[in-house]
Amino acid sequence: MPTLRQFKLPDVGEGLTEGEILQWLVAVGDTVTVNQPLCEVETAKAAVELPSPFAGTVTELLFEAGTMVDVGTPIITIDTDAGGAGGSAPAADAEPAEAADGEPAAGLIGGSAPGGRTAVLVGYGPRTTEARRRPRRSGSAAAARATALPGADYGSGGTDQPPLLATAPDMRSKPVRHGGLEVGRQAEAAALRDDAAPARGVAPGRRGPRPLAKPPVRKYAKDLGVDLTTLTGSGTDGCITRADVDAAVAARTAAPAQPAAPAGAGTEQRIPVKGVRKATAAAMVASAFTAPHVTEFLTVDVTRMMKLRARLAARPELAGVKVSPLLFVAKAVLLAAARHPMVNSSWDEAAQEIVVHGQVNLGIAAATPRGLVVPNVKDAGRLSLAELAGALAELTETARAGRTSPADMTGGTLTITNVGVFGVDTGTPILNPGESAILAFGAVREMPWVHKGKVRVRQVTQLALSFDHRIIDGELGSRFLADVGALLHDPGSALAF
Amino acid sequence: MTALPETREMVDPVPGAGAPHLPQRTQLVQLLTPEGDRVEHPEYSLEISDEELRGLYRDLALVRRWDVEATALQRQGELGIWASLLGQEAAQIGAGRAMAETDMAFPTYREHGVAWARGVDPLHVISLFRGVDNGGWDPVARGFNLYTVVIGAQTLHATGYAMGVQRDGAEQAVLAFLGDGATSQGEVNEAMIWAASFSAPVVFFCQNNQYAISVPLERQSRVPLYQRAAGFGFPGVRVDGNDVLAVLAVTRQALQAAREGQGPTFIEAFTYRMGAHTTSDDPTRYRLASELEEWKLRDPIARLKAHLSRSSIADAAFFDSVEAEADELAARIRSGTLEMPDPTPTSMFDSVYAEQTPQLAQQRADFVAYRASFEEDGE
Missing domain, CATH: 3.30.559.10 (Chloramphenicol acetyltransferase-like domain)
Structure with a gap:
């Protein structure tokens, strides 16, 4: 008799209400162990891997990668009794969360907040913009990492004295930053571009040429889709000002749209402004x-x-x-x-x-x-x-x-x-x-x-x-x-x- | 001996405004290199038995396993938050094992390794992060105060406690834990001034894990942290925080000096937080992966394992047994966590004061009446 259990999306960051499933690290039919990473989830605070709370066989992935899921919603079904063949109703501890109905009112926790965000207890609320991350390792590699003690593969106790640990850094490796910050991308790009320089040459505290701009101006530029690295600042010390961003936007602005051909007699056409x-x-x-x-x-x-x-x-x-x-x-x-x-x-x-x-x-x-x-x-x-x-x-x-x-x-x-x-x-x-x-x-x-x-x-x-x-x-x-x-x-x- | 990256702290946030009067080469106490080579230091020697060495390895491995399991439990929604000690095991085990039975420690919220060394049950720590109590251990019995979440506040508690020890005439030392970020806090500086003024028997043990959440150390200090002690008027020493032997030797000596009435010492354990600040943090947003890779090569556990293997102090059977024990511990932590009962709502009144005040008793009674006013049981 299969025992189906469901894993509900937890609040992984103190007061979050939702998370986006970035990618699944397991597939239906896979056997998983406790703490084996199941998927990568991005919340307003961080992108994290969710380890499995159960050992068993994956019978169903309840959401596609790329879906925003409310905290408390089951995301995966695992058969914890390997002998069974799947198909029965999920166990009682996994009743479906109240998802669609009972949406919190605006202003309340979980409700809407100004700026299209969602009110949460702490932090800045789930992000409304998209973030891209570098591809992550495969599920099997992640699984191997999950429970192994670091260094566990070392020294199986022969009579020969084992060698000293190799601790020289691998100079071929490039600085890689897998988060979403411009700083890292620039440092990485600079390191890759400047191949002759030592791979670890990104000096701490001087991490790449991050353009100078005040946070409101950064936000303004981001909202208008202007890449600050392409601008030359006209403010003090080359600081990029709002006017610079405006100028950049104006420089690439389009002409007034050609009057759209009438779609039909008497019909009006509504064109999304974007x-x-x-x-x-x-x-x-x-x-x-x-x-x-x-x-x-x-x-x-x-x-x-x-x-x-x-x-x-x-x-x-x-x-x-x-x-x-x-x-x-x-x-x-x-x-x-x-x-x-x-x-x-x-x-x-x-x-x-x-x-x-x-x-x-x-x-x-x-x-x-x-x-x-x-x-x-x-x-x-x-x-x-x-x-x-x-x-x-x-x-x-x-x-x-x-x-x-x-x-x-x-x-x-x-x-x-x-x-x-x-x-x-x-x-x-x-x-x-x-x-x-x-x-x-x-x-x-x-x-x-x-x-x-x-x-x-x-x-x-x-x-x-x-x-x-x-x-x-x-x-x-x-x-x-x-x-x-x-x-x-x-x-x-x-x-x- | 492998040098730690000198460049990191020598980067001057204000170009040309460094501290030329201070020594530019930092002194780092190390007894075990990252390669696993045992070396000697002129001022800090360590007599240690094979049994003790194996014990230290076991401590490190079990604490790491505990930490990995707790992080997983948080990701599964079983803990509200978890502050990982990954990478800082040697600093904590070294410091914890250097303490005498009668010494007293004042931890931050990340001192799981010290808690382990003081005999605190991991589940008593976990219960705090699950939110079912305020920390389940007896601070007096364990010589280990409850976790302090306010950054740096515990250094004042520790200094005050040490001044009390002084007045009692007890031969006892106090170990105050703090992080690199806390050195920018006012109360930490106040604590050090008081400790110096009264020659209090307190040792400030700073785990410099390089980041105050996302702020790198070079934003907070123009000089290596241990050099700040000179300004307060007591010795400062930097120890390789990923070298459990060096941490043990340095902390032992500092605690002994405190017990003997020689006053405070500042220890900077130079280490690295391999994981996130807490489970709510995403370090990939402010750290380069290459930096992490570099520090992985200085792993505190791998180097001790290499030393034990090379010196034939431990064999594969020993390592296997430790691993098995770690898995048992993890299973116990997992099941113990899931079985923790939710506290009764009225228990929040119980630990506010040692003795209940009339106001608090009234509040408690009102609360009980309020809950009883609902038709359905709120549980």
Whole structure:
């Protein structure tokens, strides 16, 4: 007669209410001994192995790996009477736990808590995010380890004197960290990358290049899916600020979704907000509601610039690169920014400081198949016109091919959005989070324009500059915009800059 | 002699702000190398019989088996929590066996090895972690106080007790246990100042297991811990905490000095917590596996086993018998744990004071009446 007993998921960490079965270390039909690891369970506090309280044969695994199970729920059935053949009802000590019904009310232990977590007695509650762990040893190896005394295989008592124990560390082994921390992964990656260094060269206390950031900023970055290791901090001592995270998010944000094709007459389509869309939304909201935006407009006669463009395109040093109107706008912005450095700055809320950047990392909003991305040209102010043209061309090509690297999208300080390519005159752009100014460049159109006292057909465009009014006053914004306009109207005035 | 990693504590948390006036080479007392080679130390010699050596091995093996079983019982939902001593067996057995019958120990919550050496039944310790009592042993009879969960508090109890011993004129020493993290606690520092001021017969036995839960030692101290004793005005010594012989020799000498009126000593047993801080902790989140692998090579039990085998002090039959005994012990702990009766709800009033106060008696009566007010039995 088989004796079926069930093992209920215990509270392995003082006040936990649930755990996720990461993997089973035994299968149905396996013979298990007392304390043989059955499965690996991850709780809010730790990933642990659960040893078997019974010896016998596994007859049923009640949950798949990857399932979140409430504490007190039976997870495995073991036949503790090897002679029997399985099939009878589980023994009385294993009545099924009250699982689904009687869910605790919000706020009570086991009930829901703010942040989608579950209230528990102590600790931070079961985690709501996923964690990945390295694969663990096989069930049989674990079983062998379970009851064996360390060193039990040593010295079986021959007459020869046994050798001394080998205690030299195995230098081939790499530091391996099996927990979830960034620190360990980085230390491990660094050790693996730097193969020439001693395998144990990770100095305690200096465990890999963990990026500096305050915990709220870490949480913020995690929520937005930003990997801090890809960012360069703009705060004190290279500390990554909220603004840096915002900038990173903005750099990879997607364009507004194409209007979805009507699914059918009169039916509405509901698209879950997630992934890039969610990050975009968060970044835009963050920018729109933290930085008080002001937008100013300027209509400019750019006929001379367009003529200069034709002349320059014929020059040998610009042969092979695209001499676009955008190039001139970029150059004008750089020249004007050099005159008004405050435009190229960030608001550091945490430090209560304005960060005036030493170089212009010029962001260019680019429409790509993945949506809108804003890669930037690093230290664009130092580039010659030809180099700038090359950099812009490369940037947009890379972006259109969908291969823009995170590094290209982070660290932008000033952005141009070329709405003119869509045939639009102007707009009120929202700041790339963390930046203080963004210039929208509209379509260049032939328009009737008063030129030298007479109405002529001239090539005219509109510029719109949005800026962060915390940093940039109306006067500064106006002067900057006027300078950009003047440079586009009369490129020769650059000689005076 | 194998050097322990000097680099670990020499990493300076504040670059350039180290302690150049202190010796940079640490002194480590060792009598048994990690390879199992018996070596001599100029200041600490140890006369020990083969029988005693086998006894120490048995202690270490049984305590480890107890610890493994308790951890498993916690994972099976039978204990609320368990603080594992894995890796620290030699430090605890060495210290526990160094005590004289009349000495008194003040443990933390991890001193299962010392409890074993003082003759405390493992089940009396387990019952505390199962939550059915506050620790089932008689501290006076065993010379082993109840576990103290508040970090460092027991060092004050120990110092006060030692001052009492002094006033009684008793030839008795007190052994105060603490961990590396506790050295950052105010009361530990107060205890050491009082102990020094009164030359109290107390030995501070610090098991430096390298981590205060997740905080590595180098975050807490710029100097090796044993060097701190100099600041309090009593000797400090670092002993290889995974070498049961060295721990035994060093602790014996310190306790003898205390009994003879030479005042306190600080012992830093340099060891490593191989497991988690408690069963609620996940050390893989803050330790590199390579570090653990390194310390496995310094295992306290393996080295004694190697020494016993090499010196023909013990044979395979002995090791087998110890293993069989360990399995018996584990089975006894398992069945004993599962059979522990739940305490009656009113028993919580019993041990608050030596004598019941009127207020407490009233509370107890109210509680009994309250429970009786339910229709169904709440058991």
